[in-house]
Amino acid sequence: MTNDAWKREVEQALAQVKLQHQPSFEKLYELTNAKLYGLVLKIIPDQALATDALQEAYHKIWLNAEQHRADLGSAWSWLCQLTRNQAIDRVRQRQRLQETSDEEVPEAFSESEATLWPEHIDLNRCLQTIRAEQQNVIVHAYVYGSSHSELVKKFDAPLGTLKSWIRRGLKELRECLEA
Structure with missing residues (x-):
């Protein structure tokens, strides 16, 4: 053509x-x-x-x-x-x-929780291996229980993008935890 x-x-x-x-x-x-x-x-x-x-x-x-x-x-x-x-x-x-992720990305679990549940240490370690935006969205969604609308507002990103970050981040976490 x-x-x-x-x-x-x-x-x-x-x-x-x-x-x-x-x-x-x-x-x-x-x-x-x-x-x-x-x-x-x-x-x-x-x-x-x-x-x-x-x-x-x-x-x-x-x-x-x-x-x-x-x-x-x-x-x-x-x-x-x-x-x-x-x-x-x-x-x-x-x-x-x-710019905000360096100061805002919390660990998914505190040290005291991690000593009670050793798998939390692995999860925190693996969380550090994924991109900051994936890490941030996953922690806010699964640890803090933020809703889709709260995530959209907090991260100023379309819902589809946030879902992609979560999906890819969870896939990378799974691979890290299984390694």
């Missing part, structure tokens, strides 16, 4: 996405995901974080497609700009989280 034909297909798909046409959104994704993922990877080299940022970008594309104005620019440039902004927002969010 030539570049011009590809751009026309992207324009047509986005026009249908504006009408909330799900199959067109899937087509738009198929047409653009590899290129947009490459764009995100230039800003966020970590593949897991880049995937999260791209997922959030597509969510925004679905929600805000009607904001694209063809008279102001091509669909492709609009998609690139929205995706780029989402990736930059993710970098800023991560920086804010890292």
Whole structure:
């Protein structure tokens, strides 16, 4: 497919996405995901974080497609700009989280609890091996019992992203504890 034909297909798909046409959104994704993922990877080299940022970008594309104005620019440039902004927002969010994580990440269990339950020592050790944002969200969700809405508010991140952090963090914890 030539570049011009590809751009026309992207324009047509986005026009249908504006009408909330799900199959067109899937087509738009198929047409653009590899290129947009490459764009995100230039800003966020970590593949897991880049995937999260791209997922959030597509969510925004679905929600805000009607904001694209063809008279102001091509669909492709609009998609690139929205995706780029989402990736930059993710970098800023991560920086804010890292600034607060050093002082806010508690141990899941105190030393006195750990002496009563030796497996808590292993859990605390393994918690230190996962990313700060995963560690923070897991502790707040499972130790403090924070609800989804509380987590969204505290970490200023979409619920889907928080769930991904928890899922990946728990997988890494399981691998560490089984090692």
